[in-house]
Amino acid sequence: MSTVSPVPRRGPFLIGLLALVAFLAGMWFLSRDGYPGGPDECIALGDCYCEAIGPGIAAQPANSWSNLGFAAIGLLVLIDAGRRRHETSRMATDDRYPILYGAVAVFLGIGSFAFHGSLRAWGGYLDVVSMHAFLAFMLAYDLARIHDRAWRWFGAWFGSLLAMFTAAVLWVPPEHGKSLFAGFVAVTLIVEVAVSYPVLRPWAPRPIEPRRMPWFWAGVGSFAIAFVIWNLSRTGRVWCDPASLLQGHAAWHLLTAVSVGCFYLYLRGEGPIAMSLTPDT
Structure with a gap:
């Protein structure tokens, strides 16, 4: 089986760190005289x-800076890329997967910071694209596992x-955007569970190593707690205090960042890939 040469361990991390610093510098520059562009639709919707x-x-300080949690997880993944270990999953044997996963995690932080920092339409767009990039990665990775593709x-x-x-997000009216995203999340989780448990996927008999499943359920649990907090702390709800730095939505960011980290550990040690798979194709 051919292999992909390990990347220099510091290279992806340094690129990710420089991208994050450049983004924050750009946000500071744009904010000096007020962010350009029209307001995000959340202003009109009052939420x-x-x-x-x-x-x-940072127009919303807690909701903005809490996104560094995503960036931190992404940078840790980028540090981990290139390390050789005994696992035989795609995430462990082909550096391109963890590098893209880490880059998407950093992008999650950048996109959400752009939204909460500016509250402009372009920031909201980056936020939406970053969230769907993560879901797209998970589903594409599942398809690769199911069909044993490279x-x-x-x-x-x-x-x-x-x-x-x-x-789909651009086509759906803004007031239904959250419901659409929730649907995409549900589909992703259902597919992930089906891939991991053989009884739910008779068409693909290779099981995932049970010892790694706790990381998956830890990620799901962290996301579930975050989702409850997200709902209770929205504008006008019981945990909403606009003047406080202890924002429920900031907790949502931090807990979902934990989920991203847990899912990486789960995918990295998921179990063997087929011997026919060549990572460089």
């Missing part, structure tokens, strides 16, 4: 996730799913 809006680089198939599925998700 910008509770926190009061102020000046500066990188080029994964890349095609990832790009197609991301384009489809983004087009």
Whole structure:
């Protein structure tokens, strides 16, 4: 079986870190005289996730800076890329998968910061694209596992799913956007469970190593708690205090960042890939 040469361990991390610093510098520059562009649709809908809006680089400080949790997880994944270990999953044997996963995690932080920091339409768009990029990665990776396909198939599925998700979000009226995203999340979780438990997928008999499933359920549990907090802390709801720095939506960011980290550990040690699979194709 051919292999992909390990990447320099610091390279992806440094690129990710520089991208994050460049983004924050760009946000600071744009915010000096007020962010350009029209307001995000949350302003008209009256639901910008509770926190009061102020000046500066972070219009909503807690909701903005909490997104560094995603960036931190992504950078840790990028550090991990290139390390050789005994696992035989795609995530452990082909550095392109963890590098893309880490990049998507950093993008999650950047996209959400762009939204909460600016509360402009372009920030909201980046936020939506980043969330759907993560879902597209998970579903494309599942398709690669189910059909035992290599990188080029994964890349095609990832790009197609991301384009489809983004087009659907742009087509659906803003007030239904959250419901659409929740539907995509549900589909992703259902497919993930079906891939991991053989009884639910008779067409693909290879099981996932049970010892790694706790990381999957830890990620699901963290996301479930975050979802409850997200709902209770929305504008006008019981845990909403616009003047407080202890924002429920910030907790949502941090807990879902934990989920992203748990899902990475789960995928990295998922079990063997078929001997016919060549990572460099």
